[in-house]
Amino acid sequence: MEKVSLRDAYGDTLVELGKEDERIVVLDADLSGSTKTAKFAKAFPERFFNMGIAETNMMNVAAGLAASGKIPFVSTFAIFGTGRAWEAVRQSICYPKLNVKIVCTHGGITVGEDGASHQALEDVANMRNIPNMTVIVPADDVETKQVIRKVAYTDGPFYVRLTREKFPRIFDESYKFEIGKGHVLVEGEDVTIIANGVMTSFALLAAEMLEREGISAEVIHMPTVKPIDKELIVKSVSKTQAVVTAEEHSIIGGLGSAVAEVLVENCPVPMERLGTPDVFGLSGKGWELLHYFRLDENGIIEKVKKVLERKEK
Amino acid sequence: MITFEPQFFTERNREIDDGTLRAIAREVRKDILKMTTNANSGHPGGSMSAADIIVTLYYYKMRHNPENPKWEKRDRFVLSKGHVCPALYSVLARTGYFPIEKLMEFRKLGGMLQGHPSMDTTPGIEISTGSLGHGIGAAVGMAIALKLDKSDSKVYCMVGDGEIQEGSVWEAAMSASHYNLDNLVVIVDNNNLQIDGPVDEVMSIYPTMEKWKAFGWHTIEINGHDFEEIKRALDEADNVKYKPTMILAKTVKGKGVSFMENRAEWHGKALSPEQLKEALKELGEL
Ligand SMILES: Cc1ncc(C[n+]2csc(CCOP(=O)(O)OP(=O)(O)O)c2C)c(N)n1
Ligand SMILES: [Mg+2]
Numbered sequence: 001m002e003k004v005s006l007r008d009a010y011g012d013t014l015v016e017l018g019k020e021d022e023r024i025v026v027l028d029a030d031l032s033g034s035t036k037t038a039k040f041a042k043a044f045p046e047r048f049f050n051m052g053i054a055e056t057n058m059m060n061v062a063a064g065l066a067a068s069g070k071i072p073f074v075s076t077f078a079i080f081g082t083g084r085a086w087e088a089v090r091q092s093i094c095y096p097k098l099n100v101k102i103v104c105t106h107g108g109i110t111v112g113e114d115g116a117s118h119q120a121l122e123d124v125a126n127m128r129n130i131p132n133m134t135v136i137v138p139a140d141d142v143e144t145k146q147v148i149r150k151v152a153y154t155d156g157p158f159y160v161r162l163t164r165e166k167f168p169r170i171f172d173e174s175y176k177f178e179i180g181k182g183h184v185l186v187e188g189e190d191v192t193i194i195a196n197g198v199m200t201s202f203a204l205l206a207a208e209m210l211e212r213e214g215i216s217a218e219v220i221h222m223p224t225v226k227p228i229d230k231e232l233i234v235k236s237v238s239k240t241q242a243v244v245t246a247e248e249h250s251i252i253g254g255l256g257s258a259v260a261e262v263l264v265e266n267c268p269v270p271m272e273r274l275g276t277p278d279v280f281g282l283s284g285k286g287w288e289l290l291h292y293f294r295l296d297e298n299g300i301i302e303k304v305k306k307v308l309e310r311k312e313k
Numbered sequence: 314m315i316t317f318e319p320q321f322f323t324e325r326n327r328e329i330d331d332g333t334l335r336a337i338a339r340e341v342r343k344d345i346l347k348m349t350t351n352a353n354s355g356h357p358g359g360s361m362s363a364a365d366i367i368v369t370l371y372y373y374k375m376r377h378n379p380e381n382p383k384w385e386k387r388d389r390f391v392l393s394k395g396h397v398c399p400a401l402y403s404v405l406a407r408t409g410y411f412p413i414e415k416l417m418e419f420r421k422l423g424g425m426l427q428g429h430p431s432m433d434t435t436p437g438i439e440i441s442t443g444s445l446g447h448g449i450g451a452a453v454g455m456a457i458a459l460k461l462d463k464s465d466s467k468v469y470c471m472v473g474d475g476e477i478q479e480g481s482v483w484e485a486a487m488s489a490s491h492y493n494l495d496n497l498v499v500i501v502d503n504n505n506l507q508i509d510g511p512v513d514e515v516m517s518i519y520p521t522m523e524k525w526k527a528f529g530w531h532t533i534e535i536n537g538h539d540f541e542e543i544k545r546a547l548d549e550a551d552n553v554k555y556k557p558t559m560i561l562a563k564t565v566k567g568k569g570v571s572f573m574e575n576r577a578e579w580h581g582k583a584l585s586p587e588q589l590k591e592a593l594k595e596l597g598e599l
Contacts, residue, residue: 030478
C-alpha cells in the first residue's frame with residue numbers, strides 16, 4: 001500500500017477552503033511548517049495568524065474569532081493542542097459550542113524520535129471527555145481531505161487527529177466519509193475488529209492473515225470516536241459476539257473505551273483493547289515504535305486469539 | 314580530550330581560562346552535530362547557541378559532582394528549552410556523568426538519551442522537559458525547596474526566546490520575584506529565532522529586559538558567546554539579594570558553523586553526512 005501524508009492533505013485542503021470561503025482563518029503556534037498550515041499562510045497571509053509558542057491563548061483567540069463569525073482552524077502538535085490548552089478548549093470553545101476546528105498533527109507514538117514529551121497518547125481521551133466536542137481520527141489522505149471539508153461546513157467544535165508519519169492509503173475516491181458513521185471494510189462472522197488511524201490498515205492485514213487460519217474477522221473503520229456509531233457496533237457484535245479494538249493511543253479513554261461503553265450498556269461480550277498500555281512513549285523511529293508496542297497486524301492477531309478463547313469459554 | 318577529576322567540580326568559580334572553555338565548547342559543538350546526524354533528527358541550531366553558556370555553567374560556575382549526580386549540595390541546572398539537550402548531554406558526558414560513547418544512543422530505541430531530557434533515564438537531568446514553558450516553573454519550585462532547606466545551592470535555568478512566549482513562563486517569573494528567589498538565575502538564550510522564523514516576526518517578545526524588570530527581576534544583558542561576559546554575569550547574580558536574576562544572552566543560532574548561523578532551517582534538522590564533514594572541518598576536526 002502506498003504511504004501518504006495526512007498533514008499534507010490537510011494543508012492542501014485548507015488552501016482550497018480558503019479560496020471558497022472568506023470566513024476561513026487559520027491559527028498556528030510556531031509549527032506551521034510541520035502542521036502544513038504554512039501552505040495556507042502562503043496563499044492567504046492576511047487570514048493566517050501565527051500566535052507564537054502560546055497554545056492556550058491561541059484557543060481563546062480562536063473562540064473570539066468564531067464568536068465573531070469566522071471559521072477558525074487551529075493547529076499545533078496534538079499534545080499541546082489537547083493538553084496544554086485543554087481548559088481553554090473546554091471553557092471558551094466547547095462550553096459556548098463555538099465553531100472552532102482543532103486539527104492537530106503529531107498524534108500518537110509515530111511522532112518517533114522526539115520521545116515521550118511529544119507523543120500524544122491521550123489526546124483523543126482529552127477531547128472526547130468534553131461535552132459538545134466531536135472527535136475524528138482519519139486513516140489516510142483521502143479520508144483526511146473529506147473530513148476537513150466536512151468539519152469546515154458543519155457547525156460546532158471539532159477535534160481532528162492527524163500524524164507526523166505517513167500512513168498506507170486504504171481508500172479510493174469512491175469512499176464517502178460521514179460524521180458519526182463507522183464503515184464495514186471486511187465482513188466476517190467470528191470477531192469484530194474496530195480500528196481507526198493507522199491501525200485500520202493493520203486491521204485489514206490482520207483480517208487477511210486470520211482468514212488463512214480459518215478465522216473470519218469483520219473489520220470496522222471507526223473514524224468518529226465521538227459521537228460513536230452505536231448502531232453499527234451493536235449490529236456487528238450481535239453477530240460476532242467478540243470485539244477487538246485497535247488504536248494508536250492509550251487504551252484509556254480513546255476508541256477502546258468508547259466501544260466498551262457501548263458494549264457494557266447494550267450487549268456485553270468478550271472484548272480486548274489494543275493500544276499503549278497506560279505508559280509514556282519513548283524515542284525511536286515511528287514505525288519501529290509501532291512494532292515495539294505491538295501496534296501492528298501481529299498485535300491485533302494476538303488480541304483476536306485471546307478474545308476468541310474467552311468467547312469459547 | 315580535556316578532562317578533570319570529579320572533585321574539580323565540587324567548588325564554585327573554578328580557575329579555568331577562556332581558551333580552555335572555548336576548546337571544550339568546540340568539542341561540544343562537534344558532539345551536537347555528530348549526535349544529531351547520527352540520529353538523523355534533533356535540534357542542532359539552538360544547541361549551538363546555548364553551548365558556550367552551558368559549558369561555562371558546568372566547567373566554571375556550578376558546584377556539582379559527576380560521580381554523585383544527586384549530591385545534596387549541588388547547584389541545579391534546568392534546561393527548560395529541552396529540545397537542545399544534545400548540548401547538555403555532551404557536557405554531562407564530558408564532565409563524567411556517563412560514558413561519551415552513550416552520545417551515539419541519542420534518540421535511538423532503548424537508548425539512555427531521549428529526544429528530550431528525561432530524568433528517569435539520564436543521570437544529571439534535574440527534571441524532564443521538552444514541552445516549552447514548564448521547566449522554569451519547576452526551577453522556581455527547586456529554588457523554594459532549597460530556601461526551605463536553608464541550602465546555599467543555586468538553581469540555573471535556561472529558556473529560549475521563543476519559549477518565553479508561553480504564558481506559564483510569566484507566571485513562573487511572577488512567582489520567583491514574589492518569593493524573593495535570589496537563588497534562581499534564568500538565562501534567556503536570545504538567538505532571535507524560533508521554528509517559523511525570527512522571534513520578532515512570529516510573535517514579538519520585545520522589549521525583553523523591560524518585561525523582566527517589570528516582573529521584579531534583576532537583569533543583565535551579555536554576549537552569550539563571550540566567556541568573560543558569561544562568567545561576570547553569573548558572578549554578579551551571586552551578589553543580588555531578594556530578587557531573582559535574568560541574564561539576557563545575545564546569541565547566534567547555529568553558532569560555530571558558517572552555513573548554519575542565524576538560519577531558522579537548522580532549528581530541528583540534522584546535517585547530512587556530507588554537511589557534517591564540512592562543519593567538522595570548520596570546527597577544526599579532520
Ligand atoms: C509547548 C510547546 N509548544 C511547541 C513546541 C515545539 N517547539 C519545539 S522548539 C520550538 C521553538 C523554540 O524556540 P526557542 O525557544 O527560541 O528555542 P531555540 O531558538 O533556542 O531553539 C517549538 C515551537 C514545544 N516543544 N513545546
Ligand atoms: Mg530562539
